Amino acid sequence: MKNIVYRYSLLCSLGLLTFVPLTGIVTPDSSSSQLSPSVGHNQVSRKPASSTKQYKNSTYGVSLSYPSNWRPTKGYQERFSGANGFFQIMGLSSPSPSTIQNVCKDALNHRLNPYGTRPQVQRLQIQGRPACLILPSSDQDPAMERMATLIVRYRTPIRLNGANYNHLTLSANKEHIRQITNGLRFTIPRR
Numbered sequence: 001m002k003n004i005v006y007r008y009s010l011l012c013s014l015g016l017l018t019f020v021p022l023t024g025i026v027t028p029d030s031s032s033s034q035l036s037p038s039v040g041h042n043q044v045s046r047k048p049a050s051s052t053k054q055y056k057n058s059t060y061g062v063s064l065s066y067p068s069n070w071r072p073t074k075g076y077q078e079r080f081s082g083a084n085g086f087f088q089i090m091g092l093s094s095p096s097p098s099t100i101q102n103v104c105k106d107a108l109n110h111r112l113n114p115y116g117t118r119p120q121v122q123r124l125q126i127q128g129r130p131a132c133l134i135l136p137s138s139d140q141d142p143a144m145e146r147m148a149t150l151i152v153r154y155r156t157p158i159r160l161n162g163a164n165y166n167h168l169t170l171s172a173n174k175e176h177i178r179q180i181t182n183g184l185r186f187t188i189p190r191r
Contacts, residue, residue, distance in 0.1 A: 052183075055080070059160060060089055060168055061188030064180055085173035086145060087180055091158060091165030100153050103167060104132035107149065114147065116140035126152045127186050135174055148177040154188070 052065040057078065070082035079088035094103050104121055107114075116137030124131040131152040140146065150170040157164040172180050 055087075056187070057089065058187070059158070060091065061154075061158060061186055062089065062168060062170075063185045063187055064170070065183035066180060067176070085176045087170065087172040087176065090169045090171075091160055091163075092151065092167035092169050093157075093163060093165050094167060096166075098166075100130040100132055100151065100167075103153075104134065104151055107134060107151065113141070114144050115149075124150075126150075126181070126184060129153050129155060129186070133177070133181065135177070146173040146175065147171050148174040150177065150181050150184070152184075152186075156188075158188070 051068045053068045053070075054063060055066055056063040060078070064087075066080055066087055067082060067084070069084075070080040070086070073079040073081045073086065073088075076088065078090065079086060081087075092103065094106070100123070104123075108119060108121065114136075115134055116139040118137035118139070120135040120137070122133045122135075124133055129152050131150060134149045134151070136144070136146060136148055148171070152168045152170070154166055154168060157166040159165075170177075170180065170184065
């Protein structure tokens with residue numbers, strides 16, 4: 001499993017995905033930083049659970065809340081996990097000019113089908129930044145650990161290890177992705 005996720009993570013972070021048009025899957029934008037009802041907003045508490053910890057990362061310019069029983073995952077960068085789930089953040093580089101729709105379609109059409117054959121996608125706005133949430137279908141490979149992914153465009157690309165990254169990816173198990181997304185905050189100042 002670690003090798004599958006690592007290879008997928010590496011491919012995403014290097015932007016080595018193919019753009020393939022996909023129609024009829026993306027829903028209209030949400031104007032708030034909270035998830036819209038069509039993705040299960042009613043199932044997510046607006047305030048963080050009392051058993052959460054705060055994660056801050058100045059390199060990626062984000063903070064978020066996650067379950068307090070999760071710990072750093074050995075062998076991974078920026079990944080925390082526990083018996084009931086995980087989250088991981090990464091930078092994603094895509095060729096210019098790319099839209100959030102193209103980047104999300106690209107992730108959906110990856111040859112490994114990391115989200116199964118019929119994932120759900122919703123376009124969002126996270127603190128005024130275009131984003132999409134990808135939720136796996138029931139036929140997702142179990143080795144993917146029920147992975148769902150939020151992709152958010154940075155206002156200004158971040159520089160990491162000599163490369164520019166214009167998107168943040170937040171992957172988590174589908175049972176926690178909404179709660180973690182609702183607590184996501186960008187700490188990079190507006191330019």
